Amino acid sequence: xxxxxxxxxxxxxxxxxxxxxxxxxxxxxxxxxxxxxxxxxxxxxxxxxxxxxxxxxxxxxxxxxxxxxxxxxxxxxxxxxxxxxxxxxxxxxxxxxxxxxxxxxxxxxxxxxxxxxxxxxxx
Numbered sequence: 001x002x003x004x005x006x007x008x009x010x011x012x013x014x015x016x017x018x019x020x021x022x023x024x025x026x027x028x029x030x031x032x033x034x035x036x037x038x039x040x041x042x043x044x045x046x047x048x049x050x051x052x053x054x055x056x057x058x059x060x061x062x063x064x065x066x067x068x069x070x071x072x073x074x075x076x077x078x079x080x081x082x083x084x085x086x087x088x089x090x091x092x093x094x095x096x097x098x099x100x101x102x103x104x105x106x107x108x109x110x111x112x113x114x115x116x117x118x119x120x121x122x123x
Contacts, residue, residue, distance in 0.1 A: 002027035002098050002112040009117030014088055016121075020081040022096030022114055029098075030054075030074040032112075033105040036081045038092035038119075045108060048094070049081060052104040059106050064090075088123040 008020040020036070035050040049060045049070035058070050064083075072079040079096055094117050097110025 002029075002032065004096050004098060004112055004114035006094065006096055006114040006117040009094060009119045011120045011122065012086055014086060014121055014123050016086050017082070017084045018086065018119060020083065020094055020096075020117060020119070022079045022081075024077040024079075024098065027098070027100075027112075029077040032098040032100055033102040034070075034072060034079040035097045035099070035105060035110065036070060036079075036094060037097060037108060037110075038090075038094045039116075040089075040092040043092075045095070047106060047108060050104065050106045051079065054103075057104045059104075083119070086119075086121045088121050091119060091121050093118050 003025045005023045036048040039045040051058050051070045055072050067085045069082040096114045098112040099105040099110045
């Protein structure tokens with residue numbers, strides 16, 4: 001069983017930066033493919049970024065490519081999402097997910113989810 005706890009969200013102005021963190025406990029963190037997804041009010045949850053269990057492979061949604069960076073520290077059991085040049089449309093609850101049995105996973109059917117952290121970008 002893996003427990004995920006996100007942090008780092010907040011209220012910022014457009015153009016600002018935030019760094020989200022997802023701390024994992026339980027399980028073998030280094031064997032999980034990890035990802036970040038987000039859900040805006042009234043919208044479906046959508047993929048944001050994914051990273052392989054080794055950290056060598058990453059992928060991003062087109063809407064965040066060039067602005068967001070996903071990374072992980074297997075020793076600290078954390079995955080990060082550095083968000084730069086934030087836009088109003090980035091406003092959402094951000095969730096991290098862990099997927100077992102996959103080197104890399106870009107879907108939305110993660111095995112474990114955190115409770116989410118709110119990111120609000122004012123225009």
